[in-house]
Amino acid sequence: MTGRQRRAVVIGGGIAGLATAALLSAEGWSTTLFEARDEIGGRAGSWRHGAFRFDTGPSWYLMPEVFDHFFRLLGTTADEELDLVPLDPAYRVYSDPATGLDPLDVRSGREAATALFESVEPGAGARLDAYLDSAAEAYDLAVTRFLYDTYETTSGLRDPALLRRMPRLAPLLTRSLARHVERRFTDPRLRKILEYPAVFLGGSPYGVPSLYHLMSHLDLGDRVLYPRGGFTEVIAAVARVAEASGVTIRTGAAVASITASDGAATGVELADGRRVAADLVVSGADLHRTETQLLAPQLQTYPESWWRSRTPSPGALLLMLGVEGSLPQLAHHTLLFTRDWRGNFDDIFGRRPRIPDPASLYVCRPSATDSTVAPPGHENLFVLVPVPADPSLGRGGVDGSGDPAVEAAADRVIAQIADWCGIPDLADRVVARRTVAPGDFADEFGAWRGNALGLAHTLRQSALFRPRNASRKVAGLAYAGASTLPGIGLPMCLISAELVVKRLRGDRSPGPLAEPARV
Structure with a gap:
């Protein structure tokens, strides 16, 4: 490689791929990122329906120091890139009305x-x-x-x-x-x-x-923040610093395989047949898909047999609802907790998995904080129901066009929110609706078993027991994202990007990279 710039290819335009590309470019690599879909963000995506704009994935801004550290590595700060708003209350909790328990407003700070x-x-x-x-x-x-x-x-x-x-x-x-x-x-x-x-x-x-x-240090001891404009602004900020550092981002460019020779990565082959040479390949795509579909069997560190004994995160039934009128009964973040708490988790993770009914679920009402996400006189609701990781549960759709079982489950969820939170006319006020189910996660993101988050953080899937950020079979092949070290969530994905750079530097320390001095 003497006399030419080192070339890196990053697969996947979710936050892990974007962050990895940004850090690599800052390290001096000529970096190109390929995203199969027409927009970046991955699971942290965005959907517009008329004057409504919905985040389609993460909605809790936790571990703010991790975001700030990442941006400082690239010469800026989270405060410069994002408009962060503290939430008060941090969230509201409703219990099954049959318990007779009052709702609670949880405020951050000890x-x-x-x-x-x-x-x-x-x-x-x-x-x-x-x-x-x-x-x-x-x-x-x-x-x-x-x-x-x-x-x-x-x-x-x-x-x-x-x-x-x-x-x-x-x-x-x-x-x-x-x-x-x-x-x-x-x-x-x-x-x-x-x-x-x-x-x-x-x-x-x-x-x-x-x-x-x-985790309770984050929502109770620390603050819960919201990036005004939604989490699409977080993705935009990471993409912005990536491009500023020299990254080339290509959307609508699916990678069909990772190429290798003599035990070392040589680049990628795109779905259209083009080959792109590289000295380093980093996959921010779903780890199961990367290993079992993009690599030849003899090159797989985590083959199909490895996955048979692993535990995925739950799947998710997502509802994006545009609602006419105000919804003061809901905070920015609202949680509904079932009376049969253990039974709810048995429905998701047990031997006879099913969509819980009633379900413990989460409702985000960003319009409580952000006027940009819904038209005047309307509210924006994002609902997440943890369900089994099983693509056979079906796919969602817009305005009731999803699979019948998915739409029926969504109807039950809307009725539950209406009953538990005292909004009897909620269903009648819905003017925009989209559902997403495990089948969508499998089809759109290649998510293993249609899971919503990545490998669950069981003991045998945490820390040194979690998949590493580099292939054991292919030199010059690294991984970033929620199923690799260190784990699930946007902050963890930012750290996974940093781990790629630490490996390249030969840095085996347990702490974060030193931040450059700001002028």
Whole structure:
């Protein structure tokens, strides 16, 4: 490669691919990104219907320091790139009306959170204070020791400072989040507030380790923010810094295969037959699709047989609803929690999976904060119902055109929101509607088993047990995205991009890259 610039190809224009491309270009690589669809963003996409604009994926802006670190690596900041608005309340919680339990408004900040818990359950405020101390310590441990580690060696895990904390850490790895919470709190609403973040990790509170109680540091101890304009603005910002660093982005350009010779990646072949040479290939596409469809069998690090014993995140039934009139009953973020909490997760992850009914679900009303997402006098609702990861559940559509079973489930969800939140005429006020189901995730994103998020964060699929960011069979082939290290969610995808660069630099430290000094 003497005398010419190193060439990199990135597959996939989701946030992981865009971020990887941006960092590679800043490292001096001539970088081209290929996205199969006509627009970038991947699961963090956008849909317009008349004067409505909907985010079609992530809607919680958590771990703000990870976003800021990424932008600072590229000479800017999150505050310069995004208009971030703190939410108050952070979210609202409704319970099944049959329980007789009142809704709760959850406000961020330790003082507000402990006051809420104490008002619901005497003594719970002090217990939450201790719980958040532990969550903050676990979060600091994750950021400084686990999330930014490529695990090329175990030196980070053998650090004396970490080993001294093992007596406190080990129990958090061996008991479930649900058991950890339920030993400390009695009120079902408080338990569910602390357990529901398991869904953000693609799992069940009965299946993810209690180390992930660190998530409560984010929504209770820290702030919940919203990027004005929606999460499409986050994608636009990452794409903007990528192009500013020299990345070429090609949409409508599907990659059919990764080419290799003598055990090293040589580039990609596009669906139209064109071949693009590269010294480095990074796939931000679904890892299962990358391994089992883009690589020849003898080159697969994670072949089909590997996936048979792995656990996907849930699938999702998504509803995008344009609603006439106001909906003050809903906060920007609203959660509906079923009475049969464990049964709800058994429906999703158990031996006889089905769409839960009633379901524990999430409603985002961005129009509560952002006037750009709905026309005057209307509201924008995005509803997520965790369902089994199973493409046979069907596909959605616009204005009721999806598969009958999907649309019937969506009707039940609308009726549930109407009943639980006191909006009896909700269905009659819907003027725009789109549904998305596991079949859509499989078809549009190549998502393994139609899952919505990636590999679930079970113990055997976390940290050093998660798929690494580089192929063991093909030199010069790396991975980024939600099913590789470190995991699920937009911040994790940004870190996965950074891990690619750390490998290229030979940086085996457990922490983030040093940020360049700003002039």
